[in-house]
Amino acid sequence: xxxxxxxxxxxxxxxxxxxxxxxxxxxxxxxxxxxxxxxxxxxxxxxxxxxxxxxxxxxxxxxxxxxxxxxxxxxxxxxxxxxxxxxxxxxxxxxxxxxxxxxxxxxxxxxxxxxxxxxxxxxxxxxxxxxxxxxxxxxxxxxxxxxxxxxxxxxxxxxxxxxxxxxxxxxxxxxx
Numbered sequence: 643x644x645x646x647x648x649x650x651x652x653x654x655x656x657x658x659x660x661x662x663x664x665x666x667x668x669x670x671x672x673x674x675x676x677x678x679x680x681x682x683x684x685x686x687x688x689x690x691x692x693x694x695x696x697x698x699x700x701x702x703x704x705x706x707x708x709x710x711x712x713x714x715x716x717x718x719x720x721x722x723x724x725x726x727x728x729x730x731x732x733x734x735x736x737x738x739x740x741x742x743x744x745x746x747x748x749x750x751x752x753x754x755x756x757x758x759x760x761x762x763x764x765x766x767x768x769x770x771x772x773x774x775x776x777x778x779x780x781x782x783x784x785x786x787x788x789x790x791x792x793x794x795x796x797x798x799x800x801x802x803x804x805x806x807x808x809x810x811x812x813x814x815x816x817x818x
Contacts, residue, residue, distance in 0.1 A: 650808040672744035683736035688727040740766040741790035764789035
């Protein structure tokens with residue numbers, strides 16, 4: 643399962659205009675938010691083994707949790723975690739959330755206004771649960787967009803004014 647949502651794009655005429663003013667420079671044409679299923683999720687951290695009232699194996703809980711909260715409460719948490727682990731792939735998935743920039747690279751060997759399309763991505767955040775609350779998912783998307791634009795600026799990609807305006811509004815927006 644992969645979903646791509648285009649957030650902002652410019653028309654080809656605008657791309658050609660920018661290219662005329664800045665020959666031989668790559669231009670950001672479009673920004674997409676991508677949610678992609680993690681084919682190899684690392685959910686083992688959700689599993690805890692308790693024997694004789696002691697934590698034997700856990701990435702999540704310690705013996706101090708049992709001492710402060712009680713064995714019964716910690717066992718209930720462990721049981722909830724195991725149930726959640728077993729529901730993976732049925733009621734929820736692990737996702738990668740990325741921002742994708744579609745960059746148009748002028749081709750010197752072709753007549754004027756010919757471009758090759760390249761995808762530049764943010765580094766992505768893997769292991770995001772698909773049923774994550776909407777406001778937190780939006781925050782992750784904002785972080786990925788900021789990361790993408792950092793990468794594009796380091797690569798000296800031209801970012802059209804209309805996309806810069808969108809970026810500023812998107813990064814300042816608060817999801818209620």
